[in-house]
Structures are given as C-alpha cells and as structure tokens.
Amino acid sequence: MADISTPAALSPRGAGALPAVGAKRRRSARLSQRINMAVGLVSIPLFLMVWQLIAQARIVNPILFPAPTEVARAAMEWVTSGLFVEDAVASLKRVATGYFVGSVVGVGCGLLTGRSAFFSGLLGPLFQVLRPIPPIAFVSIVILWFGLSEGGKVFLIVWGVFFTVWLSTHLGVQKVDQGLVRAAQMLGTPRRRLVGEVVLLSALPFIVVGLRTAVGISFYTLVAAELAGAFAGIFYRIQLAQQNMQTGLVFAGLAALGLISFIADRCFAMMAQRLVWWR
Amino acid sequence: MIRKPVPVPLRExxxxxxxxxxxxxxxxxxxxxxxxxxxxxxxxxxRGEFICLLGPSGCGKSTLLNAVAGFETPYEGEVVVGTKVVTGPGPDRGVVFQQPRLFPWKSVRANVAHGPRMAGKSRADAGAIADELIEMVGLSRSAKALPHTLSGGMQQRVAIARALANRPNILLMDEPFGALDAQTRTVMQEGLLRLWAQLDTTILFVTHDIDEAVLLADRVLVMSAGPGRIVRDLAVDLPRPRTIETTLGARFQALRRECLDLIRQQSQKAFEGTHDA
Structure with a gap:
C-alpha cells in the first residue's frame, strides 16, 4: 500500500493522461460549437419548411395563410412591376427626413436641458408628459392639420424619434465627467467651447444609444405615418393588398418592412462603432 | 465676519x-x-519653489489646492496668484489630478496640444509644443496613441505634459502618483524632479505620503485634520539633485521622523477630540 499516494497509482493511464484528456475536451468543445452554428443556419429554412408544409396540408385557409412560395411569387411580382422601388423610396424618404429632423432637434434640446437647470425646469416636465403618447394616437389630428401631405407623415416620425434622442442626450449631458470639465477649464477652454470640446463628446456614447433606438422607432412610426393616408410606401402597399385580399403581397410587405429595418439597424451599429472611435 | 489678513513675513x-x-x-x-x-x-x-502639502486624508489639503486652482471658492479669505485674486480656473495654473483625466477621444498629442489650441495657437504651433513636451516625458513613441491604450504611469506623464503645455507659472499636483504602484511612483518622482529642474515652474504638490513629500519638496507644509490647518512649515535642506538614493541618508530619515511625529500627534489629537465630542 506504499504507492497509494503517487498520482500514477490514482490515474489508470499514468502521467501521459493529462494532455490526452485536454485535447479530447477541446475537440468536443469545438464540435458542440460547430453544431450550434449549424443549428443557427437552418433556423430560418426550417421555419419556412414547416410553414410550407402546413400551408400545403390545407390545415388552414390558404387565402388567409399563403405558403412561402406564394409569398415569394407576390414579392417577385412586386419587384418586377417597379412598384417595390417606388414604395421603398417613398417610405425611406419619410423615415430619413423624420429621423434626421427628430435627431437634430432632440440632440439640441438635450444639450439645452442637460446643461441648464432653467431649461430643464421649463421643458423637462412638458417633454415627460408628451413622451409616452404613442405617435399613432396623433394620426387623426395630423390628417386634420396636414391633410394628406408629406409634412404630416414626417411630423409623426419626428415625434417618435425626438423624445428618445432628447432623453438619451439629456441623461448623457448630465452624466458628463466633471473631472474632464475641470481638466478642460484649467487648460483655458472658454465656457462657450466646453460643449463642443468636452460635453458633446463625453455624452456621445449615450447619444448613440438613443440614436440607435430611434432607428427602430422611426420604422414603427412609419406604419402610423402611412396610415394617415399615402399614395406610395411599404405599409401603404400592405394596406392596399389587404383590401384586395392579396395576402401573399401582405406577407411580402411585412417581410420587406422587417428586412429594411433590420438592415438599417445593422448599418447604424457599424457606424456607431466609428462614431465612438475611442472605445 | 471678515478677518484682517495676517501678514506673513517674506523669507529671503x-x-x-x-x-x-x-x-x-x-x-x-x-x-x-x-x-x-x-x-x-x-x-x-x-517663484520656482517646490512645496508639498502633507497631511492625513480628509485634512482639506486637496480642497486647499482646489482653491488655488480656482475650482473652489473660499468662504472667507482669498488666494492671490501673481497680482490677481483667484476667481476661477485658468491656463496660468496647470493642474495634475490624482486620476489622469485625459480626454479619451483625443490622441496623446492632441491632449497635450489642447491648451495651446485654446490659447489661440495654430495647429502646427500647438503640435510643436506638444511634441517637445511629449519628448520631455519620454512618450514620443506613443504620441498618436489613444489614452486608454497606455498604462497608468504613462497616462499620468501625459497629464503632466498637458498641464505644462500652456507654460504655466504654477503647476498644481493633487496626489498625482497616489494611484500608481510603488516602482512606477519612484520613477515618476525622479522624473518630476528632473523636469522641474529644467523648467522654472512653481509646484504645489499635495500628498499623504511622508517619504514623497520629503524627497520632493523645498518646504513641507504639514496639515492637521478636522478642520485643516497648517501646523508646521518644515524646510527640507537636502541637497539637489535628489534621487531615490537620497531617501537612504540620515538627514532624510531625521526629516521623515519629524513629519511622522507631527502627523502622529495630529492623529492622536483628532482621536481624542472625537472622544470629547
């Protein structure tokens, strides 16, 4: 029983066992990683296949619940007729204009209320009361104000974007590192240049989060905007298709809306990394 | 109530x-x-003196430094720098904080050039000033780097270069080496002494580290806690240039001892004071 304390006696394969076990574990870890990746790749095709099977089995009404092949056919027709480009351009124009105006005004107001207790007191409560009102609730009054013009649609998107950007800028400005402000002051930075040199950049990570959230919001609000009467646009097309019982086109429209908003978000995420270049 | 300022006799x-x-x-x-x-x-x-404000934490030494920097307004009394009463921070007084507080979005070079730029210097002139100072603190190779890629000691060297870029008459340092490890701190102390010998800058340096105060200063102002008062103005008559070797000498040890006793007395007093209250 003398050798019971030696490691060799405890391990059946002796000293050489350690690296062998390690390599095996690493291999199995890599394998499970690959399996998870493969599962990720089949997720959408699998979903489409199940959908196709259900539609073809006629478990549900195929007019209300068209098969993916029917959706694809409708989408192709939409694209080849040239209407898709027209709709996409009309929608993107509204989103871009509304997003731009809402962001600029939002950042401006955020700097104002974040820096000055006076403006924070004056505008803060008002913004906080207006902020939770969903843009869609304004559709009826917007039609009265703007008629069917583009102004009303852009107004709704501005409304949706503004509050998010304002709030994130306001918070970012309030959380500005006072140490950096002091450092700038002792280096002789004049008061009027503090905002450009320190405050805005210091708040930028917060502002970027607000701007990214606002990308999603601007697409939600697009739906409300095109509900307020339009002559082109992706959600306009969806409504029209619904009235004509073209359910394939309805689904194609939904997919287009999802895809465009997804791409916009990805693009913004890539840009955001460059915007906050020092992180 | 406004008290009359007590005139302090000028030394030679x-x-x-x-x-x-x-x-x-x-x-x-x-x-x-x-x-x-x-x-x-x-x-x-x-002018040109190196003064250390030494005291236990919470004795108000940083507050006092902030009053000289212009970040803190005295409740009574005033701080006069040159001929002017301090009313706010300004480029005539460079400050090095305990944390480097570098602008994270600016390169090392742009951080150092910030002061001269704000003073209205051209991009090229400000850049030249920055390059010279960056070389003096030995960071020429990192001039284009962003602050977060540098070590704590390197960042603090950039902060010193930045504070010197406006050619201030006065450099205010608030425990600048407090957050560094012991080895880096020693290197930084020797580096600061060399830098000070090259420039004719007046330095007011806040620390709670007795060895640091005695090694660096011409005079150590020992402070007491709660409320902060100066209890001793101790002249450090150690010859210059001083290096870390200086700390091994008998005279250094005697001065160190004197500071230690003073601070111990003060802590004792503060301790008994809390018992009375």
Whole structure:
C-alpha cells in the first residue's frame, strides 16, 4: 500500500493522461460549437419548411395563410412591376427626413436641458408628459392639420424619434465627467467651447444609444405615418393588398418592412462603432 | 465676519507667486450646517519653489489646492496668484489630478496640444509644443496613441505634459502618483524632479505620503485634520539633485521622523477630540 499516494497509482493511464484528456475536451468543445452554428443556419429554412408544409396540408385557409412560395411569387411580382422601388423610396424618404429632423432637434434640446437647470425646469416636465403618447394616437389630428401631405407623415416620425434622442442626450449631458470639465477649464477652454470640446463628446456614447433606438422607432412610426393616408410606401402597399385580399403581397410587405429595418439597424451599429472611435 | 489678513513675513529671495490669505473653506452639510474643511490657512509660495502639502486624508489639503486652482471658492479669505485674486480656473495654473483625466477621444498629442489650441495657437504651433513636451516625458513613441491604450504611469506623464503645455507659472499636483504602484511612483518622482529642474515652474504638490513629500519638496507644509490647518512649515535642506538614493541618508530619515511625529500627534489629537465630542 506504499504507492497509494503517487498520482500514477490514482490515474489508470499514468502521467501521459493529462494532455490526452485536454485535447479530447477541446475537440468536443469545438464540435458542440460547430453544431450550434449549424443549428443557427437552418433556423430560418426550417421555419419556412414547416410553414410550407402546413400551408400545403390545407390545415388552414390558404387565402388567409399563403405558403412561402406564394409569398415569394407576390414579392417577385412586386419587384418586377417597379412598384417595390417606388414604395421603398417613398417610405425611406419619410423615415430619413423624420429621423434626421427628430435627431437634430432632440440632440439640441438635450444639450439645452442637460446643461441648464432653467431649461430643464421649463421643458423637462412638458417633454415627460408628451413622451409616452404613442405617435399613432396623433394620426387623426395630423390628417386634420396636414391633410394628406408629406409634412404630416414626417411630423409623426419626428415625434417618435425626438423624445428618445432628447432623453438619451439629456441623461448623457448630465452624466458628463466633471473631472474632464475641470481638466478642460484649467487648460483655458472658454465656457462657450466646453460643449463642443468636452460635453458633446463625453455624452456621445449615450447619444448613440438613443440614436440607435430611434432607428427602430422611426420604422414603427412609419406604419402610423402611412396610415394617415399615402399614395406610395411599404405599409401603404400592405394596406392596399389587404383590401384586395392579396395576402401573399401582405406577407411580402411585412417581410420587406422587417428586412429594411433590420438592415438599417445593422448599418447604424457599424457606424456607431466609428462614431465612438475611442472605445 | 471678515478677518484682517495676517501678514506673513517674506523669507529671503524670490517673488511671491502664490499667496494664500487667511482662507477658510466650508461645506454645507445636509442640515444646512457649515462644516469647515480648511480653517484660516495662510501661506506663501515663492517663484520656482517646490512645496508639498502633507497631511492625513480628509485634512482639506486637496480642497486647499482646489482653491488655488480656482475650482473652489473660499468662504472667507482669498488666494492671490501673481497680482490677481483667484476667481476661477485658468491656463496660468496647470493642474495634475490624482486620476489622469485625459480626454479619451483625443490622441496623446492632441491632449497635450489642447491648451495651446485654446490659447489661440495654430495647429502646427500647438503640435510643436506638444511634441517637445511629449519628448520631455519620454512618450514620443506613443504620441498618436489613444489614452486608454497606455498604462497608468504613462497616462499620468501625459497629464503632466498637458498641464505644462500652456507654460504655466504654477503647476498644481493633487496626489498625482497616489494611484500608481510603488516602482512606477519612484520613477515618476525622479522624473518630476528632473523636469522641474529644467523648467522654472512653481509646484504645489499635495500628498499623504511622508517619504514623497520629503524627497520632493523645498518646504513641507504639514496639515492637521478636522478642520485643516497648517501646523508646521518644515524646510527640507537636502541637497539637489535628489534621487531615490537620497531617501537612504540620515538627514532624510531625521526629516521623515519629524513629519511622522507631527502627523502622529495630529492623529492622536483628532482621536481624542472625537472622544470629547
């Protein structure tokens, strides 16, 4: 029983066992990683296949619940007729204009209320009361104000974007590192240049989060905007298709809306990394 | 109540660069009660001197430095720098904080060039000033790097270069090496002494580290806690240039001992004071 304390006696394969076990574990870890990746790749095709099977089995009404092949056919027709480009351009124009105006005004107001207790007191409560009102609730009054013009649609998107950007800028400005402000002051930075040199950049990570959230919001609000009467646009097309019982086109429209908003978000995420270049 | 400033006799040589006159700084507690952090402190610093404010944490030494920097307004008394009463921060007084506080979005070079740029210098001139100072602190190879890619010691060297870029008469340092490890701290102390020998800058340096104060300073102003007062103005008569070897000498040890005793007395007093209250 003398050798019971030696490691060799405890391990059946002796000293050489350690690296062998390690390599095996690493291999199995890599394998499970690959399996998870493969599962990720089949997720959408699998979903489409199940959908196709259900539609073809006629478990549900195929007019209300068209098969993916029917959706694809409708989408192709939409694209080849040239209407898709027209709709996409009309929608993107509204989103871009509304997003731009809402962001600029939002950042401006955020700097104002974040820096000055006076403006924070004056505008803060008002913004906080207006902020939770969903843009869609304004559709009826917007039609009265703007008629069917583009102004009303852009107004709704501005409304949706503004509050998010304002709030994130306001918070970012309030959380500005006072140490950096002091450092700038002792280096002789004049008061009027503090905002450009320190405050805005210091708040930028917060502002970027607000701007990214606002990308999603601007697409939600697009739906409300095109509900307020339009002559082109992706959600306009969806409504029209619904009235004509073209359910394939309805689904194609939904997919287009999802895809465009997804791409916009990805693009913004890539840009955001460059915007906050020092992180 | 406004007290008359007590004139402090000028010692030999040098013009007075910093004149702290009877300064009291108080903070408001939650109940609205005023608590003095610094109580009727007066001292003078002559041009080119290296002064250390030494005291236990919470003795108001940083508050006093902030009053000279212009970040803190005295409740009573005033701070005169040169001929002007301090009313706010300014480029004539460079500050090095305990944390580097570099602009994270600017390169090392742009951080150092910030002061000259704000003073209206052209991009090229400001860049040239920055390059010279970056070389003096030995960071030429990192001039284009962003601050977060540098070590703590390197960042603090950039902060020193940045504070010197406006060619300030006065450099205010608030425990600048407190957050560094012991080895880096020693290197930084020797580096600062060399830099100071090259420039004719007046330095007011806050620390709670006795060895650091005695190694660096011409005079150590020892402070007491709660409220902060200066209890001793100790001249350090060690020859220069000083290096880390200086700390091994008998004279250094004697001065160190003197500071230690003073601070121990003060802590003892503060301890007994809390028992009385």
């Amino acid at each position: 040589g040098g013009e007075v660069e910093i004149d702290v006159r009877d300064v009291t700084i108080a903070f408001e507690r939650d109940g609205g009660e005023l608590v003095p952090a610094v109580d009727r402190v007066s001292f003078q610093v002559r």
